[in-house]
Amino acid sequence: MDFLKLLDRFTERRTRTVAQNASRRGFLTGVSKLLVAGAFALPVLPFDRTNSAHAAGGHGAAKKKAEPTETDCDYWRYCSVDGFLCSCCGGTMTTCPPGSTPSAVSWVGTCHNPADGRDYLVSYNDCCGKTACGRCFCNTNIRERPGYRMGVHNDINWCMANQSSHYHCTVSVIVGLEEGQS
Amino acid sequence: MDFLKLLDRFTERRTRTVAQNASRRGFLTGVSKLLVAGAFALPVLPFDRTNSAHAAGGHGAAKKKAEPTETDCDYWRYCSVDGFLCSCCGGTMTTCPPGSTPSAVSWVGTCHNPADGRDYLVSYNDCCGKTACGRCFCNTNIRERPGYRMGVHNDINWCMANQSSHYHCTVSVIVGLEEGQS
């Protein structure tokens, strides 16, 4: 069986190398062009972004349709988030709620900021280690793709690599400008 | 400390004896007179019996207000049930859903059967070992009392003595006629 083991190892190494290369410029370009979708999303509904946040018990439930805030699903940087907004769970757009842990892996989206007209790369990290927050569920699948494009797949739990893989909520963190933006 | 241990043991034994005696005719009379309340009930709502069952997803949701059936909260023998009706969970009034286990301990209620005009003693056993069924929540607190009257207390899980104490649903089993009935 030595041959087969060797074959397996070879295939694995070769593919890994491809993946690593792909993960540099080339892959990212792909990702950023594709835009990206959300967390363990299971986006079962035709989504009305604002309503779903309110239905889930966001504390801004009385708000009128003014500027979206960080607890509204249509806030600009949530363009590809799928899951519970940490902003409604005791965190913010960029902070995990107390006692939870940012995910070790994440996916990225590209969102347009209407305030400055720029497209930003946004890292969607899940906050992990507590069970589901259950507040402000937001959902979109723009350029979401099946798991053979794992970096843009959202039918999976992105707390998967954490010591506790329980999913609590999702943050949306600016990691840079989209390529070609200034 | 021997004296104290002795004292403790004595107190305990004496009280146990009382409890055992009480559990015979005398206690049962008390219980049956008191009528009884439900499972791990946490009866937080002003209960509309029919509505709560339907809201919880009983499959008889389309039914009119005819004779109550075994999936309706106002079926006669559910007079003191508090929890999920096993009849909506894959069991019946007297059977636990597949794979669950009847509770080792239970409480009794006294219910009036309009069909024969008699009052029956009904044992409310929880079915245990699966997590909450979540269907057909029914709730009443008639003659429910705090835990110093444990036999008629319902703010507690009656799967407590089972190997798996997880509460799934509640059955309602006739164990005899109320004293003085024929």
Added chain:
Amino acid sequence: MEKIKKRPWLLALPLSVAATLAFAGPDKPEPLPEEEIKVEHLTPPDGNRLYVTDFVFNHMADGRVHVVDGRAARYLGMVMSGFGALTTVSPDGKAIYLATTYYPRLYRGQRSDVVEIHDSETLELKAEIDIPAKRAQAVAYRSMLVPSSDGRFLYVQNATPATSVTIVDLHSRKFVGEVQTPGCWSIQAWEKGHRFSTICGDGTMLTVTLDDAGQAVSRERSARFFDPDKDPIYVHPEMIGEDRYFVSYYGNLYKVSLSGDKPAFTAPWTLLEAKDRTQGWRPGGMQVTAMHRASGTLFVNMHEQGYEGSHKNPSKEIWAFDVASRKRVARIPSNAAVSLAASQSDAPLLYSLNPEKGEIVIRQIAKGYPKVSTMSGIGETSVIMEVR
């Protein structure tokens, strides 16, 4: 807040370079900077930190305690509490205690009961203490899990369904003993010493005194102070110093002083006037009363047209009583609340919880009890609140 390194999967390029290269045109603001993920810490509790116990009936395996800023009406986070947990908060507000049950396979395997200590600023677990697998899986009434007033011991209500109390030493973080309390229920801790009383089914109190090692050194049965058949009392206590107040199903208030050698009982007085009685007003709910201690104001969750079985019904009004004069001082509209809590801070607040909506109405404890705010969606079957 701790800084956390981001590791977007498959994202390894030097983004900061891209950001550096970007520059603002004459009519454009600077681009937004790269951000870091952090984890929130809470500020120390300010007297209006609200802890809301949600046993999540439809998914009882996944209970939680919601932490809320009552003054700002802001959701702060949660502590996972497992299956049908007993919960409380330390007197100084620094720790959240809970007694819960785990199975290695969620719903199967060997039952493990533990006491957990969670930090109320980080909402992280600080300690886990094994206890006998017999703690009551019950509504987390204030008298089910009770620290001694000096913070040394934690008393845990047991039910198998035979009743006893587990003693946990919070200093050594160990289970140290169990006291049998057959036929009795609830833990009413004394202000002084390591002593608690429990309410018994014959209308008496059993008082247990512990030594410094947490072992029972005496057990004394009181005289009968209420008639459980004719006027059952709720086990939820209100506390002013050494005095404990219990309201009964039929609207009488019982005062017990846990001081000196043994409990001292005051004859109960009625909360109801003749007209109230005619209209069938009664106490109802889960956490049926709240107390503002400085003013001696007792709040009672009241509904009308009461009947046998309505003692847990939500309220139509919240009645305020001056405990000293025994006079009703206000009738406050209710949000169909089942539970009440009051803060003791400089500008105290009254909290009323409607579990069906997860709604908490917040009012000033002041003339007219003006409404400050309403929060909703605080849990699914939240029934108990504590304030620190």
Added chain:
Amino acid sequence: MEKIKKRPWLLALPLSVAATLAFAGPDKPEPLPEEEIKVEHLTPPDGNRLYVTDFVFNHMADGRVHVVDGRAARYLGMVMSGFGALTTVSPDGKAIYLATTYYPRLYRGQRSDVVEIHDSETLELKAEIDIPAKRAQAVAYRSMLVPSSDGRFLYVQNATPATSVTIVDLHSRKFVGEVQTPGCWSIQAWEKGHRFSTICGDGTMLTVTLDDAGQAVSRERSARFFDPDKDPIYVHPEMIGEDRYFVSYYGNLYKVSLSGDKPAFTAPWTLLEAKDRTQGWRPGGMQVTAMHRASGTLFVNMHEQGYEGSHKNPSKEIWAFDVASRKRVARIPSNAAVSLAASQSDAPLLYSLNPEKGEIVIRQIAKGYPKVSTMSGIGETSVIMEVR
């Protein structure tokens, strides 16, 4: 059904004596007899046993598989499935398989991943098999947890997020191996032999052949058969014999024959007519298709005015296609379903699931697709169905 002894607590008196003493008056029927508690067993599955996977997003720790009698529209019970489980049913319908994750303290401690085998008549756990703690915590699509057609092996999709497949031997009930499948996703088991294919991000298929010990003996990459950038396919397969059908986001049907030496690909054909395209009709949902094999009828969950990101939207209509003639044969109104399933029995039924309501509409697979019944409240976020 087993008989169970009742033990009402504190109830030890001879009730049967009381019952014996009771007698019916001239105008009274006999009193109802004393009853016994039993536990239900199910009858063997009849081809319309429906298994509905509910991942319970708000309380993911407490997922479940609901078991439903599709013909009688009756709820039969549930199997607990833990956290984000992968689920499937054995080809003969006798076992429910799931791959799930446990922590000894619900949400903390050491992660344990296991495969569980539950009996579909008793709904009891029959076996638990340890697997590496890397199984995908993902939507339980049909291609995530797949038995070999002879029932010997169970293939489990892994993601860390690097992808691989765990091989479980169902005979010895042991984990026997892991196959790396980097860049590829889903498990498409072959009818013959111990072989599966997986769909790769470059539009190819990787086919892995196992030996009798469950070890990979060959790995072959196919030619490119679809363009993931231009026409991504769903990984949910429909199966007729050795043929697999995959629908794409833009309404094309791909047929792959998993037979002979390697996958054989048929050029895709469109489900859409020009007018459909103008109206923006597209497939959408989770379990986006169903197949009635005997008639070769493919059901597709369709919505109009599709847009980038609408590929999981619920359907407005369910379209039926004759696979042989490639013709649409019916447009059936939908209950805003996201998932479809079809039974293969003598009087086959079409099931469409609306997860928001937990509603399953049941129709005859017959001319006009008449509605047979509607069930509601089947779970909270149920998204996947299987029928046996």
